[in-house]
Amino acid sequence: MEQYEMIWEYQQTDMELEQYEREMRNNSNRKELIKYRDFLLEQQAALKKIEGEVDVMSDRVEALVDEVSRLNKSVEEYKKQLTENPPEDQSKAHELVTAVEKLVSRISHYEAEIAKLRKDSEGRDRQQREVRVRAAKARAEFDRIKAIYDEEYKEASKQLEVLRGKVAEKAVGIDKQLLEKYQIIKRHSTPPITRIRDGRCGGCNMQLPAADMNKIRTGEPFVECENCGRIILVR
Numbered sequence: 001m002e003q004y005e006m007i008w009e010y011q012q013t014d015m016e017l018e019q020y021e022r023e024m025r026n027n028s029n030r031k032e033l034i035k036y037r038d039f040l041l042e043q044q045a046a047l048k049k050i051e052g053e054v055d056v057m058s059d060r061v062e063a064l065v066d067e068v069s070r071l072n073k074s075v076e077e078y079k080k081q082l083t084e085n086p087p088e089d090q091s092k093a094h095e096l097v098t099a100v101e102k103l104v105s106r107i108s109h110y111e112a113e114i115a116k117l118r119k120d121s122e123g124r125d126r127q128q129r130e131v132r133v134r135a136a137k138a139r140a141e142f143d144r145i146k147a148i149y150d151e152e153y154k155e156a157s158k159q160l161e162v163l164r165g166k167v168a169e170k171a172v173g174i175d176k177q178l179l180e181k182y183q184i185i186k187r188h189s190t191p192p193i194t195r196i197r198d199g200r201c202g203g204c205n206m207q208l209p210a211a212d213m214n215k216i217r218t219g220e221p222f223v224e225c226e227n228c229g230r231i232i233l234v235r
């Protein structure tokens, strides 16, 4: 058998293998698994984000609680001063009252913020629980499909090995350089070997130049397409 007939047959089997690999990649359970995996990763990221927010909130609450206790102490001190060392005149008394009022106002402002932060934090806890429930459901579904897919994959892998064996068999006797060329063309144009069709490349449909047509007339068994790089068999 001529080299170019052999590589043509090799290509048929190689394309069958490619088709099979494509079908394996397109397996519906495999696609579902990828979807669930992506979803689970999203949930993990969501949990991490919430945890970060909760951390920031509790740091803030802690700081506010400290500040409120410090301010309360100051208020106590003013009160003590009022009883132990009463102001001498009205203006001093007024000063003291204003200072205390300011402190009390700041305290209530901070307490409101603490209450709000605590409420928000509870909301985040709820969110976390919801995310965890969703993730657990998805995880269970992932595991269920994975068990089915693993079986399918085991079977498909056997078939894949058979096809790979066939491809290897077909490669026997083919010139090494020609096989290499085939692999190189395959990277950009597949299938790499085509036939001539009405003076055109059977792969990309480009009209063959006169020089190539002349080669064919003088009995050349193949030409290479200037456009797509494929090997064009003449017969």
Ligand SMILES: [Zn+2]
Pocket (backbone or CB within 6 Å): 201, 202, 203, 204, 205, 206, 225, 226, 227, 228, 229, 230
């Ligand atoms: Zn072409």
